[in-house]
Amino acid sequence: MRAHLQLTGIRKSFGDAAAGGTLALSGIDLAVDEGEFQAVVGPSGCGKSTLLQIAAGLIAPSAGTATLGGIPVTAPPAELVYLFQQYSKSLFPWRTVLDNVAFAVEHRPDMGRAAAREHGRRFIGMVGLTEFAERYPWQISGGMQQRVAIARALAAEPRVLLMDEPFSSVDALTRMELQSLLLELWEKQRFTAVLVTHDVDEAVFLADRVAVLSARPSTVLRSFPTGLARPRDHLATREDKRFLGLRHELLAMLLKKTHG
Numbered sequence: 001m002r003a004h005l006q007l008t009g010i011r012k013s014f015g016d017a018a019a020g021g022t023l024a025l026s027g028i029d030l031a032v033d034e035g036e037f038q039a040v041v042g043p044s045g046c047g048k049s050t051l052l053q054i055a056a057g058l059i060a061p062s063a064g065t066a067t068l069g070g071i072p073v074t075a076p077p078a079e080l081v082y083l084f085q086q087y088s089k090s091l092f093p094w095r096t097v098l099d100n101v102a103f104a105v106e107h108r109p110d111m112g113r114a115a116a117r118e119h120g121r122r123f124i125g126m127v128g129l130t131e132f133a134e135r136y137p138w139q140i141s142g143g144m145q146q147r148v149a150i151a152r153a154l155a156a157e158p159r160v161l162l163m164d165e166p167f168s169s170v171d172a173l174t175r176m177e178l179q180s181l182l183l184e185l186w187e188k189q190r191f192t193a194v195l196v197t198h199d200v201d202e203a204v205f206l207a208d209r210v211a212v213l214s215a216r217p218s219t220v221l222r223s224f225p226t227g228l229a230r231p232r233d234h235l236a237t238r239e240d241k242r243f244l245g246l247r248h249e250l251l252a253m254l255l256k257k258t259h260g
């Protein structure tokens, strides 16, 4: 069976390598099945964001191909949504929470403004923000803003959700709460998910499979199926022997590759 999202032999250099340019990715192969949750971990600066942007059709690779459903990705596909790290930059400050989320579907020809707002309300309910629907992003906390960004991403009903360190700017408890929320919504909708993170615990906790990248110029060192039961739970899953074993193995691999 062909993967839903397939990256084959992806290389990316910025500028001319001979003239001090940067080779970020040197031959990445990655296959993500339909409805699978895959995480990509790697040391800082190894090219994780670059890889995700290539998968999204935001930038072109220097060599290799990205395909989605067998079709080459040359521009951002309509069925794909990209969740950025900095929610404060991705929400519109002049729109209320509700209008930020409704934005995801406003352009649909089958939806008028009232239907788009109704749809938005449903997703705001799912992330537990109904009573904040009429507030502006700057009137709610950082964790709530990220919940709005998640609601907007999922309101678009994507078949593929790409996430670049989506929880890195919130505190540890909010982060765990958002991870559970994301899993809950993913269990319901079963979109194909790719999460880029530098956090091994987060990768193992959320994903079906974790790909480990080397330092730059990066390649895939190894890809691990997590094999942990679902639904996952912060207390039970994180104490599971298999979770601890994988965490150990991945961390050892990353520390060795990063520090020689």
Ligand SMILES: Nc1ncnc2c1ncn2[C@@H]1O[C@H](COP(=O)(O)OP(=O)(O)OP(=O)(O)O)[C@@H](O)[C@H]1O
Binding pocket: 014, 015, 022, 024, 042, 043, 044, 045, 046, 047, 048, 049, 050, 051, 198, 216
């Ligand atoms: N537009 C660009 N122009 C030049 N170099 C770039 C550009 N984008 C990324 N790079 C370089 O490519 C390498 C990989 O960057 P990238 O942001 O993909 O890494 P990352 O793994 O996401 O890092 P982090 O963990 O810090 O988020 C870095 O050396 C970076 O400086």
Ligand SMILES: [Mg+2]
Binding pocket: 048, 049, 050, 164
């Ligand atoms: Mg990055």
